[in-house]
Amino acid sequence: MKVLVTDPIAEAGLDRLREAGHEVVTGYELEGDALFDAVADAGALVVRSGTDVSRELFEAAEDLVIVGRAGIGVDNIDIDAATDHGVVVANAPEGNVRAAAEHTVAMAFAAARSIPQAHARLKDGEWAKGDYLGTELNGTTLGIVGLGRVGQEVAKRLGSLGMDLVAYDPYISEERADQLGAELADLDEVLSRATFLTIHTPLTPETENLIGEAELAELEDGYVINCARGGIVDEAALAAAVEDGVLAGAALDTFAEEPLDPDSPLLDVDEVVVTPHLGASTGAAQEHVATSIADQVLAAFAGEPVMNALNAPSMDESAFPRVEPYIDIAETAGKIAVQLLDGRIEGVEVTYEGDIADEDIDLVTASALKGVFEPLEWQVNSVNAPRIAEDRGIEVSETKRRQSDDFQSLVTVTVVGSEDSVSVCGTLFAGDDPRIVRVDGYRVDAIPGGKMVVARNTDEPGVIGLIGSVMGDAGINIAGMYNARETIGGEALTVYNVDEEVPEDARAKLLADDRVIDITYIELNGIGNSRSR
Ligand SMILES: NC(=O)c1ccc[n+]([C@@H]2O[C@H](COP(=O)([O-])OP(=O)(O)OC[C@H]3O[C@@H](n4cnc5c(N)ncnc54)[C@H](O)[C@@H]3O)[C@@H](O)[C@H]2O)c1
Ligand SMILES: O=C(O)[C@H](O)COP(=O)(O)O
Numbered sequence: 001m002k003v004l005v006t007d008p009i010a011e012a013g014l015d016r017l018r019e020a021g022h023e024v025v026t027g028y029e030l031e032g033d034a035l036f037d038a039v040a041d042a043g044a045l046v047v048r049s050g051t052d053v054s055r056e057l058f059e060a061a062e063d064l065v066i067v068g069r070a071g072i073g074v075d076n077i078d079i080d081a082a083t084d085h086g087v088v089v090a091n092a093p094e095g096n097v098r099a100a101a102e103h104t105v106a107m108a109f110a111a112a113r114s115i116p117q118a119h120a121r122l123k124d125g126e127w128a129k130g131d132y133l134g135t136e137l138n139g140t141t142l143g144i145v146g147l148g149r150v151g152q153e154v155a156k157r158l159g160s161l162g163m164d165l166v167a168y169d170p171y172i173s174e175e176r177a178d179q180l181g182a183e184l185a186d187l188d189e190v191l192s193r194a195t196f197l198t199i200h201t202p203l204t205p206e207t208e209n210l211i212g213e214a215e216l217a218e219l220e221d222g223y224v225i226n227c228a229r230g231g232i233v234d235e236a237a238l239a240a241a242v243e244d245g246v247l248a249g250a251a252l253d254t255f256a257e258e259p260l261d262p263d264s265p266l267l268d269v270d271e272v273v274v275t276p277h278l279g280a281s282t283g284a285a286q287e288h289v290a291t292s293i294a295d296q297v298l299a300a301f302a303g304e305p306v307m308n309a310l311n312a313p314s315m316d317e318s319a320f321p322r323v324e325p326y327i328d329i330a331e332t333a334g335k336i337a338v339q340l341l342d343g344r345i346e347g348v349e350v351t352y353e354g355d356i357a358d359e360d361i362d363l364v365t366a367s368a369l370k371g372v373f374e375p376l377e378w379q380v381n382s383v384n385a386p387r388i389a390e391d392r393g394i395e396v397s398e399t400k401r402r403q404s405d406d407f408q409s410l411v412t413v414t415v416v417g418s419e420d421s422v423s424v425c426g427t428l429f430a431g432d433d434p435r436i437v438r439v440d441g442y443r444v445d446a447i448p449g450g451k452m453v454v455a456r457n458t459d460e461p462g463v464i465g466l467i468g469s470v471m472g473d474a475g476i477n478i479a480g481m482y483n484a485r486e487t488i489g490g491e492a493l494t495v496y497n498v499d500e501e502v503p504e505d506a507r508a509k510l511l512a513d514d515r516v517i518d519i520t521y522i523e524l525n526g527i528g529n530s531r532s533r
Contacts, residue, residue, distance in 0.1 A: 001043030001065075001301055006030055007050040009070045010283075013290025020298050036060040044297045049073055049258070049277065055081035066300035068293035071096055071280055072149075073229060074310060075203040083311045086384040090296045090308045093149065095288030096280035101153030103279040104227045107251035108158065108196055110273045111223045112137060114249075117270060135195070135223070135248065138162035143194025143219075145210070146201030146228065147172045147182065154198055155180045166190050169201075191218035196225060203229035213237040216247060223249045227279045230255035239265035242272055253279045305363055312383040313362035323359050326411050327367045329426035329434050332448035332524055333413035334371025337424040339520050340440055340454060347395035347416035348372055354404030356411060365398055368413045407437070442484035442493040449524050450479075451498045455510070456517040459485045459492040463515045471498065474506040491517065 003017050005026045017024050027038050028050075039045055039061040046068045047053060053067055058081045067077055069091040082089045110116055113134035121128045142158050144151050147169040159165050165182035168190045177184045187210075191197065197219055201207045211224070211233040224247065226233050235256055241247045249271035255264070258277055266272050280286070296306045304324075305315035315323065330350065338345065350365045369385035380388060389396050395416075404410050407427040414423040425438035426448055436446040439454060446452065453471075457463045464483065471478060477499040485492035502521045510516045 002041055002063075003044040003046060003297060004038055004042040005046040006035065006038075007046075007048035007070070009046060009048065009293070010286040010290035012287045013046075013070065013292075013294040016291055016294035017297060022297075022301070039064065043301060044068060046070060046293055046297065047076070048280075049076055051076060053077040053082075058082060058085040058087060061085075061087070066090060066297055066306065068092075068297050070286075070289040070293045072100075073202060075229060079311050083384055083387050086379050086381040088300050088306050088312045088383050089310045090293070090300075090306045091310060092289035092292035092296075093308055095292055096282075096285035097149045097153055099282040099285035100150045100227055100279040101157060102282075103253060103275070104150070104154045104198055104200075104225055105157050107225050107227060107253060107273060107275070108137060108142075108198070108223070111225065111249040111251040111271070112196075114271070116273050137196070140164070140195040141166055141193050143168070143190040143197040144182065145169070145187070145190065145197065145199045145232075146207075147177060147180070147184075148200060150228070151198075151200035152176075152180055154200065155182050158196075158198075163196070166193050187215070188218065191215055194219060195222045197222060198225040199228045199232050201228055201232060203231050207232050209234050211238075213241070216241040219247060221246075221248050223247065223251070225251045227253040230258065235264065235266055239269050239272065242269045247271075249273070253277055309383075313366050315360050315363055319360055323356070323361065323364060325428045325432060325434055326356055326361075326364045326409070326426075329428070329436075329448055330364045330368035330411050330413055331371035331374075333411065333424035333426045333436065334368040334415070335374060335524060336371075336436065336439060336452070336454065336522060337413050337415040337422045338372045339375055339522055340422045340424075341415045341417045341420065343417040343419050345372070345392075345394055345415055346418055347397065348389065349397045349399065349412075349414040349416065351399045351401070351412040351414070352409075353401045353412070354407060354409040356409035357400035357402050361398065361400075364411065365396070368411075369396065371413070372415055410437070412438075436495070439493060439495060442486075444482035444484055444493070444495045446482050446495040447480060447497050451501060452522045452524060453496040453498055453502055454520045454522065455494045455496070456519075457492055457494070458515045458517070459487075459489050460515055463492075463513075464494065466513060466515070467494070467496075467510060470506055470509050471496075471502065474500075474503060476500045476502055476506070 002023045014024050030038055041063055043063050044066045048071050055078050064087045066088040072093050074091055077089055079089050114132045118132050142163040142165050144167040147167045155165050159181050166185050167182045168187045208231050242250055251273040253275045254277055300306050350368045352361055366382035366385055370380055370382050373380040373385055373388050410425055410427050412423050412425040414421055422440050426436050428434055434448050436448045478496050479499055480497040483494040507519050510519050
């Protein structure tokens with residue numbers, strides 16, 4: 001597969017992709033049409049914060065399976081569009097946390113002690129010792145906005161340097177804050193108590209311009225440090241507040257527009273320290289995020305769960321072997337069930353019985369939905385199948401039962417229609433042998449793969465013979481046949497695994513016989529299921 005890498009990542013990550021046999025194409029300068037052309041045949045796109053991964057880009061990227069963000073922030077990626085296009089978005093949320101926290105600490109000291117300014121003057125030959133009277137961090141209060149991964153690491157470091165910690169984060173528990181020695185408070189209180197305010201939230205509609213002119217004024221004579229994302233602090237208001245002496249200083253690593261405009265007012269204010277988004281730029285952090293993303297790209301290519309997927313079910317690696325067979329079984333069951341249903345789909349129920357009920361089954365349910373929607377939709381996969389259900393108002397439910405009467409594990413996919421519903425059950429026999437064991441209430445024993453015919457007919461002598469001879473005349477080899485009936489002389493259902501496609505005319509010939517109620521032909525491998533009833 002082609003992996004397009006549009007922001008620089010560590011060589012270790014690129015090597016891992018190459019060693020797995022993929023073509024790695026780097027295009028750090030790509031923009032506009034050139035970027036769209038380059039992504040057109042890419043299976044994966046790997047980015048940092050420098051690439052705008054827009055809806056238009058997804059539209060141009062027909063083969064794209066995954067966008068890997070070698071870092072944390074995904075505000076440059078349209079995740080909604082990725083989901084619509086069935087593309088997994090994954091990031092590397094752990095690898096650069098300590099680097100970002102250390103940079104934040106460095107920026108706090110840089111602003112408090114005017115290190116860059118004094119350094120620049122001394123380099124110019126000026127001994128400006130009398131011009132700088134710094135602020136001690138020890139004994140002052142640090143206000144933390146966003147007590148997530150980076151915020152917590154900053155709390156540990158600056159707390160241990162003697163700062164009092166007060167944090168604003170509506171999504172963190174009191175207990176966790178306590179463990180860090182931080183007091184939780186609302187934003188106003190944080191602003192009124194803090195001398196240093198450090199920002200560690202993602203950029204979201206909720207956090208955009210969270211810190212504007214009014215908030216800065218509350219921070220009276222304090223310092224703002226932003227190593228999270230530009231746009232959370234209003235840059236013009238910040239420049240003015242420092243310039244006017246409302247604040248003592250600021251230190252910024254991230255900006256609303258990057259690269260920062262050389263005409264930005266921030267650059268005109270001496271007490272504003274800036275770095276060009278360097279928080280994650282350490283060798284260790286870059287190697288970590290690059291290899292993490294490479295591994296996730298390889299997992300996506302192999303159809304395995306992607307560890308840090310943001311828009312797809314993810315799964316613990318150690319659980320995957322136990323769950324993997326049921327992913328295919330559920331997809332097949334969904335595919336069969338939907339094709340046996342008459343009328344509109346109103347809901348999909350997936351039931352897990354036995355050992356499988358103890359597992360993380362999000363991916364199995366997503367796969368069942370993929371099976372249900374695949375005959376109806378192009379480009380459906382386990383990423384966008386839950387979205388398709390939601391968009392269409394199709395209710396999805398999961399039920400788990402630890403007991404299973406007949407099987408060690410059983411997965412049942414029920415497609416609920418406006419008038420009727422159809423259930424298909426699958427299991428794994430000993431020796432990892434997958435089987436469809438019930439179709440619409442009939443006990444069968446069919447292989448869930450290849451080409452399949454499900455026939456419903458009246459239970460009379462000669463019908464199976466008729467089906468066999470029509471198939472034989474059409475040159476179709478029957479590999480397996482599983483017949484079940486309601487009552488003697490009632491309705492019967494037979495599942496045939498066949499080696500060749502069953503042509504339209506053969507199906508028509510069967511349907512012309514009154515004893516045949518319906519014939520459904522299903523191709524289980526690949527898109528292009530056809531159905532004839
Ligand atoms: N400068 C850099 O190079 C660099 C490096 C790493 C991370 N970052 C950025 O740092 C930020 C934090 O990263 P992280 O890994 O700690 O993320 P995280 O998701 O672990 O933590 C973010 C925290 O913000 C909180 N939050 C969300 N909305 C909030 C709101 N409206 N008000 C208050 N709190 C809110 C969340 O509850 C969460 O605890 C992100 O923006 C990330 O992109 C920058
Ligand atoms: O969100 C992140 O991971 C950091 O901001 C780092 O961004 P970068 O990978 O573009 O340096």
